[in-house]
Amino acid sequence: MNCPECKEHLVPYVEDLLEESRKRSLIEHLNDCPACQAELRDLTQLHDRLVANGKVLSQSRLEDNVLDRILREQNVRLKATTRAQAALKLRRFIMQTRISRLAVAAAVVIVAVVGIYSILGGSTVTFADVIKPILNARTVVYDFILGDEENDPVIMHEMVVGSRIRRTISNLPGMTQITDLETGKMLALNDVDRTAAYVNIKGTLQERTANYIGFVRTVLMELKDSPDVERLGEQEIDGRKAIGFSGRGNNNQQLKIWADPKTAVPIRVELRLGQLLVILKNFQFDVPIDYSQVSMDVPEGYKLEEAEIDFTKGTEEDFIESLRIWAEVLLDGTFPEAIGTENYMKQMPLLGEKLVQSGLSVDEAGKVAMALPRGMFFLQLLETDGKYHYAGKGVKLGDADKAIFWYRPEGSETYRVIYGDLTVKDVTPENLPK
Amino acid sequence: MHETDRYYIERCLDGPPDDFRYLVRRYQAVLLANLAGKLGSRDSAEEAAQETLVRAYFNIQKLKKPDSFFPWLLGIADRVAKEHQRKQQLQRQREIVRAFSQDAPTPELSQDYALESAIAELPDAYRKVILLRYYGGHACNQIAERLDMPLGTVTKTLSRAYVMLRESLQQQTNEVQK
DSSP states (O other): OOHHHHHHHHHHHHTTOSOHHHHHHHHHHHHHOHHHHHHHHHHHHHHHHHHHHHHHHHTOOHHHHHHHHHHHHHHHHHHHHHHHHHHHHHHHTOOSSOOOTHHHHHHHHHHHHHGGGGGOOSOOOOOHHHHHHHHHOSEEEEEEEESOSSSSOEEEEEEEETTEEEEEETTSTTEEEEEETTTTEEEEEETTTTEEEEEEOTTHHHHHOOOHHHHHHHHHHHHTTOTTOEEEEEEEETTEEEEEEEEEOTTSOEEEEEEOTTTOOEEEEEEEETTEEEEEEEEEESOOOOGGGGOOSOOTTOEEOSSOEEOOOOOHHHHHHHHHHIIIIISTTBOOSOOSHHHHHHHHHHHHHHHHHHTOOHHHHHHHHHHHHHHHHHHHHHHTTTOEEEOOTTOBTTOTTOEEEEEOOTTOSSEEEEETTSOEEEEOGGGSOO | OOSOHHHHHHHHHHSOGGGHHHHHHHHHHHHHHHHHHHHSSHHHHHHHHHHHHHHHHHTGGGOSOGGGHHHHHHHHHHHHHHHHHHHHHHHHHHHHHHTTTSOOOOOOOOTTHHHHHHHHHSOHHHHHHHIIIIISOOOHHHHHHHTTOOHHHHHHHHHHHHHHHHHHHHHHHHHHHO
């Protein structure tokens, strides 16, 4: 074996791949050739160095870290998938109407106003002094609370000037609405992103809508000379001494009004309308209000949404759609513990949040946002008469055997019963769920 | 531990990442050797190796031929290394700006940084064989089977790789001595 041959076979030799005869002749050559010996030494050194380094690196503990990272990443992806699924669910709810996100806030308040109309009962009282400011004030400012005052209530702050009302809502910060009751229009403003939209409230809503003060005025006018108003005597109300009066409508509707015993200025008005409780308090009468605050023009620097929002109806279908959104999008598939205006309103910010997370376009989100207030509007028409029953607490969406809601439409013999799978059946009174 | 790559890959495709553990075990040294040479520190190499393996896991369904897992993995590692190098470069530039009067801290080198960086400089075909032989625990005949080449080609490639490694190591020594 010569040197070039030897060099060629050194690697196979080190790797122990040589046949016996060849190995022998290689070793013979090596014994006689210092150059090839040196070559072998170098090669073996490098080989050993590589083996040693390989051993060190093999002892690393990458696997736990890698597995951890994979699991973490999988969780992140899972959440993204859940979000995508939520967006898909939401897309299913999108209705034809084009509407901006402003509609959530806008619609809420309109609907809240609706119910009051039907309180007009046949009671009366002589409390002319107490009601005089309400009847005669040119401007009235007050807070308006829906539902349980003690339990994280939704508070609306309202300014009334003639037929115009300016409102802000405690759980929808940055949203302002200005309503013109004469023209049946509302201007909804988003003060955060400086957008504006006009909302059409003509039709049923306009007929049934009055501002609270206007409504209270009407009630008070009718009650003024009636002998049925009950004097409630003196009590501590909102930290002040107050004198109270109470009048009752013929559908178990109730109005209580508390006033300062010396000045006769109203402190608080409570209206119970069927299943809806409304409280007005922190009154200020005839305070100067800058007319620009109730202007129906889009403020400077605000971008007007192109399409007008139509909020002229709320149907049983809208209501069912709102229940679906509530269960599927807001609550992971179970119907809420309770419904009603107050509960609907408390869901609004959460719906807003979910819409933002869903990655839907503003347009699409607006359409979804519309469904909940429309459903609430429908419910409120029933609510003021107290003629509905809700049994959806804990029921899973899709459960066809459980009735979750029933009501009797005006003039109907039978009830409409909505089941957990959101189908509806007409049911005679004797067959109603117990 | 002695199943083929394909076996583990198919199990990963079906569900939880538990079986990926075996592939990590199998290739961690290969990746570390490859990456340490390129990135200069053990920490960076570990970080990049983890990143490579995580990416591989999440893209495993894109691997058309499960038997080519190794070259595919090296491809990912190369991309990750490039990204890290870019990051390191930016960081160094920032550090230079921040503390030009101070001496920059010496990066922590892995055990045999000279060797690893010499491997990193090898042309692809040679690097692959060296990595498989010393960091993937393959004997020459396994490499031949794996890379689909005659045994003689494997030993010749190794032989040529040794020459290049030695030249590269010698050059590094000379530079240090200058």
